[in-house]
Amino acid sequence: MSQTSITTKAKVKKLKVEEATGIVKDIFLDIKSKKGSVPNLFKTYAHKPEILRATWNKMSSVMKDALLPKKLKKLAALRVSVLNKSKYCINAHYNGLKQIGYPSEVLDQVKAGAYELLTEVEARILNFVDKATNNYADLSKDDFDKLALKEEELLELIAVIDLFSGLNRVTAILEIEKD
Incomplete structure (x- = not known):
């Protein structure tokens, strides 16, 4: 070869x-x-x-839209990508969220880790994403209680974190250019 x-x-x-x-x-x-x-x-x-x-x-x-709405998963994917410093994925999710109606002001706040402009559910989920992405060993029962998701919803959220943590590394390591 x-x-x-x-x-x-x-x-x-x-x-x-x-x-x-x-x-x-x-x-x-x-x-x-x-x-x-x-x-x-x-x-x-x-x-x-x-x-x-x-x-x-x-x-x-x-x-896909399932128990957690697709737009909420895209917000979580953006936040995971920001935490992992993946320029490719940040660009893709930011633009995708703009296309479905999120204002730049809100997305810029999400990138900065500020969730005041989000719904209570969105903020709660992104606060969990912040800890689960890079400090998952420090997650406590209280973190899961605050998240207040059913088991199936939690599995969907963890799958988003898993998927994009991996893809963030692929795009960064291979230096894939932004679309």
Whole structure:
């Protein structure tokens, strides 16, 4: 297997959508139908079709509207990405939240860790996200009591933290350029 020399900042080149074939093309079409375009993260993962498929399936499953609304999950994903200093994911979630109606003023506050402009539920969840993302060993019974989520809702929230903590690292380590 030959290695490709990379001349850009990225560690792995993106596969162009028009170059995709087989399973990658099918996944790209699904991504495009749901997101409107194929983000650079997925173009990068395209070199490993099974990882691409697993990542897309996990993201689709975790981020769908379920017990926790999708917009709340996107807020949590933004906050996780801020805590992990992932420029790629911060950009993606910030823009996605703006598209669904969150004002820049509110999102800038979320980025700063200030939740006064959010609903009580949103603030409670993001306060938990703050601790669970990087200080999870310090979580106490009181943290879970304050969160006041049912078991299934808690699992959805933890899945968002897990998904984006991993993707934050991938995009940072590989220096994937913002979409």
